[in-house]
Amino acid sequence: MANEGPALRERLEEIRRRGVAAFESAESQEALEAARIEFLGRGGLVSRAMSDLKALPAEEKPATGQAGNRVKKALEALLEVRSAAIAAAESGETDEVTDLTLPGRRTWQGGVHPVTRVIDEVCEIFREIGFTIATGPEIESDWHNFTSLNIPLDHPAADMHDTFYLDQGVLLRTHTSPVQARIMLEHDPPVRVLAPGLVFRRDPWDASHAPAFEQIEGLAVDEGIDFVEFRAAIDFFVHRFFGTGTRTRFRPSYFPFTEPSAEVDVTCFLCEGSGCSTCKGTGWVEIMGSGMVNPAVFEAVGYDSERFTGYAFGMGPARIALLRYRIPDIRLLYEGDAAFLEQFC
Amino acid sequence: MDVSVNWLRALVPGLEGSAQELADRISLGAIPVDRVIPVGDDLAGIVIARVTEARPHPNADRLTLCRVDAGTGEPIDVVCGAPNVEEGALYPYVAPGQELPGGFRIESRKIRGEMSHGMLCSEKELELGRDAGGIMKLEGNFEPGASFASAMSLPDARLELDLTPNRIDLACHAGVARELAPEGGTGVVLTEFPGPGWEPVWIDGRTGAESNGVSIRIADADRCFRYLGAIIRGVRVGPSPAWLQARLRGAGARPINNVVDATNYILLESNQPLHAFDLEKLAGSEIQVRAARAGEELRTLDGEKHVLTPACTVIADEDGAVALAGVMGGQESEVSPETVDLLIECAAFDPTHTRHTAAETGLATDASYRFERGIDEVGLEAALTRCVQLILAIAGGEADTEGIRVGGLPPSLAVAELRPERVRQVLGLDLSSARIEELLSPLGFGLRSDGTRELLRFDVPGWRGDVRTESDLLEEVARRHGYDAFPSEPRSFRPSSVPDAPDHERGDRVRRFFAGEGFLEARSLPFVTERRSAVDRIPLLRPLSRAEGFLRTDLASVLLSRVEHNWLRGRRSVRLFEVGTAFGSRSPRPEAPPADPSPDERDAANPFAEERRFAFVITGDRSPDHWGGSASEVDLWDLKGIVEQLAETFDLGPVAPFAGRVDECQRPFGWGMWLHDEAFEVGDGECLAGIAGRVDSRALDAPPWASPVFAGEFRLGAVQVADRRRFEPLPQYPAVARDLAFTLASTVPASEVESAIRLAAPPLLSNLQLFDVYEGEGVEEGRRSLAWRLVFRAPDRTLTDGEVDEAMTAILRRLEADFDVRIRAS
Numbered sequence A: 001m002a003n004e005g006p007a008l009r010e011r012l013e014e015i016r017r018r019g020v021a022a023f024e025s026a027e028s029q030e031a032l033e034a035a036r037i038e039f040l041g042r043g044g045l046v047s048r049a050m051s052d053l054k055a056l057p058a059e060e061k062p063a064t065g066q067a068g069n070r071v072k073k074a075l076e077a078l079l080e081v082r083s084a085a086i087a088a089a090e091s092g093e094t095d096e097v098t099d100l101t102l103p104g105r106r107t108w109q110g111g112v113h114p115v116t117r118v119i120d121e122v123c124e125i126f127r128e129i130g131f132t133i134a135t136g137p138e139i140e141s142d143w144h145n146f147t148s149l150n151i152p153l154d155h156p157a158a159d160m161h162d163t164f165y166l167d168q169g170v171l172l173r174t175h176t177s178p179v180q181a182r183i184m185l186e187h188d189p190p191v192r193v194l195a196p197g198l199v200f201r202r203d204p205w206d207a208s209h210a211p212a213f214e215q216i217e218g219l220a221v222d223e224g225i226d227f228v229e230f231r232a233a234i235d236f237f238v239h240r241f242f243g244t245g246t247r248t249r250f251r252p253s254y255f256p257f258t259e260p261s262a263e264v265d266v267t268c269f270l271c272e273g274s275g276c277s278t279c280k281g282t283g284w285v286e287i288m289g290s291g292m293v294n295p296a297v298f299e300a301v302g303y304d305s306e307r308f309t310g311y312a313f314g315m316g317p318a319r320i321a322l323l324r325y326r327i328p329d330i331r332l333l334y335e336g337d338a339a340f341l342e343q344f345c
Numbered sequence B: 001m002d003v004s005v006n007w008l009r010a011l012v013p014g015l016e017g018s019a020q021e022l023a024d025r026i027s028l029g030a031i032p033v034d035r036v037i038p039v040g041d042d043l044a045g046i047v048i049a050r051v052t053e054a055r056p057h058p059n060a061d062r063l064t065l066c067r068v069d070a071g072t073g074e075p076i077d078v079v080c081g082a083p084n085v086e087e088g089a090l091y092p093y094v095a096p097g098q099e100l101p102g103g104f105r106i107e108s109r110k111i112r113g114e115m116s117h118g119m120l121c122s123e124k125e126l127e128l129g130r131d132a133g134g135i136m137k138l139e140g141n142f143e144p145g146a147s148f149a150s151a152m153s154l155p156d157a158r159l160e161l162d163l164t165p166n167r168i169d170l171a172c173h174a175g176v177a178r179e180l181a182p183e184g185g186t187g188v189v190l191t192e193f194p195g196p197g198w199e200p201v202w203i204d205g206r207t208g209a210e211s212n213g214v215s216i217r218i219a220d221a222d223r224c225f226r227y228l229g230a231i232i233r234g235v236r237v238g239p240s241p242a243w244l245q246a247r248l249r250g251a252g253a254r255p256i257n258n259v260v261d262a263t264n265y266i267l268l269e270s271n272q273p274l275h276a277f278d279l280e281k282l283a284g285s286e287i288q289v290r291a292a293r294a295g296e297e298l299r300t301l302d303g304e305k306h307v308l309t310p311a312c313t314v315i316a317d318e319d320g321a322v323a324l325a326g327v328m329g330g331q332e333s334e335v336s337p338e339t340v341d342l343l344i345e346c347a348a349f350d351p352t353h354t355r356h357t358a359a360e361t362g363l364a365t366d367a368s369y370r371f372e373r374g375i376d377e378v379g380l381e382a383a384l385t386r387c388v389q390l391i392l393a394i395a396g397g398e399a400d401t402e403g404i405r406v407g408g409l410p411p412s413l414a415v416a417e418l419r420p421e422r423v424r425q426v427l428g429l430d431l432s433s434a435r436i437e438e439l440l441s442p443l444g445f446g447l448r449s450d451g452t453r454e455l456l457r458f459d460v461p462g463w464r465g466d467v468r469t470e471s472d473l474l475e476e477v478a479r480r481h482g483y484d485a486f487p488s489e490p491r492s493f494r495p496s497s498v499p500d501a502p503d504h505e506r507g508d509r510v511r512r513f514f515a516g517e518g519f520l521e522a523r524s525l526p527f528v529t530e531r532r533s534a535v536d537r538i539p540l541l542r543p544l545s546r547a548e549g550f551l552r553t554d555l556a557s558v559l560l561s562r563v564e565h566n567w568l569r570g571r572r573s574v575r576l577f578e579v580g581t582a583f584g585s586r587s588p589r590p591e592a593p594p595a596d597p598s599p600d601e602r603d604a605a606n607p608f609a610e611e612r613r614f615a616f617v618i619t620g621d622r623s624p625d626h627w628g629g630s631a632s633e634v635d636l637w638d639l640k641g642i643v644e645q646l647a648e649t650f651d652l653g654p655v656a657p658f659a660g661r662v663d664e665c666q667r668p669f670g671w672g673m674w675l676h677d678e679a680f681e682v683g684d685g686e687c688l689a690g691i692a693g694r695v696d697s698r699a700l701d702a703p704p705w706a707s708p709v710f711a712g713e714f715r716l717g718a719v720q721v722a723d724r725r726r727f728e729p730l731p732q733y734p735a736v737a738r739d740l741a742f743t744l745a746s747t748v749p750a751s752e753v754e755s756a757i758r759l760a761a762p763p764l765l766s767n768l769q770l771f772d773v774y775e776g777e778g779v780e781e782g783r784r785s786l787a788w789r790l791v792f793r794a795p796d797r798t799l800t801d802g803e804v805d806e807a808m809t810a811i812l813r814r815l816e817a818d819f820d821v822r823i824r825a826s
């Protein structure tokens, strides 16, 4: 009787092989049901083989019992798969595979303007060093736009601003700098504000000029602000915005409302300083005008220029967007062309 | 402004560094250098040659056969195509086998049957200038065969400076050289001219002075502060010596004759415009500076005839105007080859009057540019003296020992003060007085003895009209120290006293909302045509074009023009939004401000108003095309859904059908573009928060395939930024849902039915939703069916059917009483 266990296991394996063949060849639910009764039914082959288990010696029972269960499970699983396949075939759904390379169903993409992206990023960075965000009117008096900023109305410096006038002494602001005066007239130091907004110049449209464009003004006034801190603030911004590998270069310049005045260059972020058409081969790109606030401006708004010092700067997010996203023509920014705007979603 | 590097080197002994290095020093220390242009770098193959014989080419009208002496001992045949070739004159010459700049190799060749060995060159061919009209005639005593480059003081480099309006002193070589002069060095050294020299005795007069029969008068002291004159008799007008021509060419100027070149040289060296009159051509014995008479005529040096107005300032002799003061001389009294006696003018004309004279005549010259920005009034004597010395050296003649000086002695130097403590406060630098002096003295600032250690007092050189205040001197110190030499050290800071502007945050939130709803942000410029700005339009006084002649009074209509732009590009589905400013006039117009108004009074007198708004526009398909089925078009209910969501998100107030009121509060929102029976108004304040609806197709230039367009515009100020959300406990007990369908008169608005249900329902009604609206077959004419889903829930127990039935009965009773409803048989 020693070989009864192995013999039963062999018989079970044979049942499994025949069962698989029978289930797979069944083409209808009826044929499948007939096969089920033959193999898995109450008096079917599997169940009969399992009842022979009882006759085995005790030590043979566990292994053979497990083998029987495996066969039963395997056939049951196959039965389920075949049944579903036959049901699908009978309901007309062939077993054709879904083409998963077809495009999915989408909604319209929304997004903010590339210039908004730049403005938001700049604001976020300056917020980290204590700046808040201010706004100011786009229609200004000539006093706010020029006089308060130490620009006499008949000075050649005013020639730099070819201005849209609306009425005697009323104009579309030529820079965001008049927000400086408005802020200082209303608030006492410490002042740290950023003022993004639209500014207007009588420049005819071309690839790099528009009669209006965005600017971001910055102003910090308190006791103890010096050129060293000013450089550090600008360096902080540049490293955060353009990357830590970017270097800055401060050059003398002229703005009536700052003194000393400086243009700030950064190493060209397209060629990383080796020279390209964007930086005209110099390796540097100019990003802002800036400087220490001229005491004359403090006096115009009633600040004590002996006690308070500060720095101010202005930059063009539209120009930065053109450079960063390599947009060749400023007109694209203001046309509202959906195909253009979608690229920045 | 162009400067020659060779000239700068001549002014600063021992100046080291390449042209590019010098340019970088100027850029980082003073003003931007736009370009560095090498001049005559590769002229090694060019020599000076004399044309000994010139005759017409037998086979070509425009060619000349030349015999040329290039110092080789042998005459050379050269065919020349230039119209200006002259026998006996000197020209640059390239021999066969040599190259032109740029690498073009010259070979012997036959031209129209005649051999040509080499070439006579124009400025353009040598890349020295733009003149291609003829070959470059060389004036001066040169030996044939001499190196052209060394005769012309080449190679050189030209720096293109981008002058800032404050630094007019950098419009000359001495000014730029001062910026490069090393600390502790000899500073800028002007070359001395050979010849007899001139040290005048000044004949002074406040308004007029006379010497040797020549009288000068300033008739209007507002127009001219000082006027100096020198008389030179017996000059020989001719070409300038080579060194002078080379200097002028190096700075981009054209040599004319020795007298004019001398005045130009002084201009380019020290910024003082000078003018030379042919003394014999001046009528009478007196010239005067005065306002032009109305209708007075003058032909200027450039050949143009001007009819003048009293806004112009002129120099006039007995017969009338002979020069435009500070702008340009007259042709009549111009120095010509026949001129023998000269009157040299060296004056300080008023900037504003010079600007008027230039503007009236449409002229902008090197002289007017400088006078308009202010010249060195202290330097007049030195400039005139140097000019006379130069003319005597190169044109001969004899100068009257008396110089005429009208308007007084030179003004004394301005004094500017600087506290070293302030250097510490503003610049963050700890500099000693000695160090400050060291930094400033190469620029010409002289430390005065009347200061103290705490207060340094400096004489400001006459050419630095831009330096008067302490902060002006601080800038000089910072520049000389070097901006890049400053440390960059973050400091601790106090938080800003200025709160965030609410409009900025509102704009942020609105942007986030629309971007999330699949809208693209447009940024349109606020300029519009007349058609787009029919209401309260604000004209620009000097618009760039008629198409952009007005400011927008609303945003939505500008977005419509953006939709049209997209239609033109064949795009049917467009979803745009914008956050921006709309403009309007204040009514009634405020009164003019008082004299010398305060900032607030100026704002109060502003006749215009502006308001931050946001607007959106939507047309085309609900979603992008998909192979699984095409999308349906956006309709009024999509619009209303957006508006309802906006109103909820930003707490804008109720959304109601547009009442069509015309008042000041509604007019701004794109008046006239909405279809009134398909529009909504939002808000419950005195003024609407906004309007949205279907756009009247007559307001649009739509292609036939376009879909209906919906838009909305809102005041940004209506957006609530305070976060009012509060937690509500989540339901603990199950809900019971009931559907209720009934018909009633079609004229009853759904909103009224909804309020009736809500009013009738006990607090158990937790949710109410209209899920079907039906009109047509099966429903009586004039009535419609509304189907609602009602959800009941109690916070503290499971509702019984009885309780819900009771609630439903109460609702039904109410509906029957109010609206004649009939329950639909299900």
Ligand SMILES: [Zn+2]
Pocket (backbone or CB within 6 Å): A268, A269, A270, A271, A272, A273, A274, A275, A276, A277, A278, A279, A280, A281, A283, A284
């Ligand atoms: Zn580059």
